[in-house]
Amino acid sequence: MIARRALLATGAAFALLPRATADVGRQDADPRISLRGSREQGGLLIGKVAPNVAVEIDGQPVHVTSQGLFVLGLAWDAEKPIRVHAAFPDAPDYEETVQPVKRQYDIQSITGLPQEYVEPPPEILERMKRERETIWSVRQADTEGAGFFEPLEWPCAGRLSGVYGSQRILNGKPMAPHLAVDVAAPEGTPIHAAADGVVMIADDYYLEGGFTLIDHGHGVNTCYLHQSARFVKAGDAVQQGDVIGHIGETGRATGPHCHWGLCWFQMKLDPSRATKTPMPPSV
Ligand SMILES: [Zn+2]
Known part of the structure; x- marks a missing residue:
């Protein structure tokens, strides 16, 4: 409930x-x-x-x-x-x-990823499909929450290591644009809820690793990937700033960081355009 x-x-x-x-x-x-x-x-x-x-x-x-x-x-x-x-x-x-203001997006090349994350083995595809479908259905929810109303807080201190919209080339293979931001910080750095909300998913997924998704109402939700530890479970109400996990490098990641996403239903937005400050606090 x-x-x-x-x-x-x-x-x-x-x-x-x-x-x-x-x-x-x-x-x-x-x-x-x-x-x-x-x-x-x-x-x-x-x-x-x-x-x-x-x-x-x-x-x-x-x-x-x-x-x-x-x-x-x-x-x-x-x-x-x-x-x-x-x-x-x-x-x-x-x-x-x-009138949406057009942006120029970067191209980012990342190498050294284990190949099974760039071209997942066939036996993993079914699991990835199931996890994708769960995320999709959770993001369809249009709840009464009003956590979206307050400006977002950065979930963790660190270095902005990946920006929104960049075309990703993973191990030389062109992939979909990166529609989130990455904050790199040492493993174990606390991750905080960006706004008040209700935890909808807290689990270990194949690509996402330690994964938490929080609903903030009216289709607005945030997600936090690659965590080494998770401290909340589905159904928990959280407040802005609550510690929900730790930075890690689980799932498809080349180093400890938090991949932080903001969505309006299925539409992936730029969290760095919805925060009080454009850059995360330094460690
Ligand atoms: Zn990322």
Whole structure:
């Protein structure tokens, strides 16, 4: 059973949400609605309207909390303008177009990975498929949690060793882009929950190694990979900053680091665009 988190929404807290580069200097066109966060590809936008206002994104209704909060993610390759429409009961409708800001992504070549992680043996494929499907179904959940509302905290101190969006070449083989960030730190460095939420998966997976996935409400979830130790289990309610595990190099990893992902349903976003600071604290 999923514990329902108390809603933390207040006007004052909302003002504290980070304004990413692409957002700086932008004036909200209408005081009845606001959208805070990065408008770059991979950005997570948090919207706020008066309670009981229906909001649609590209014609699809979105989940609005009783406090009037909603979420919009911008995919890593989003290029088309996104239409945000709010229908106010006794006033004209509001409509805004969000134009994703294009980014330049790096190319990162990684060698020295055990070959069974680049081209997994056939007997492992069934296990990987099962684990992929579990992750997919957990990410479909649209819960009432409001942990997404607060800016994220970096899960650990360390060196940013992998950035979002980079094209990965693993042992010479081109792979899908890296849609998360990596923080490298010594094995045993504590990993903290990036925001309030409920643990949905805490297990050992083939590629992910020691793996924890936390739901923060409205389809927003974060995941923490390659852990050497895990201290929470599925169903646990966690608060921002709680220690959930230790840095390790389990699964597909070449050194101790935390691969940290942020998703809006299945859409992989850039956690470094949703944190209070753009870089992790140093060790
Ligand atoms: Zn990674």
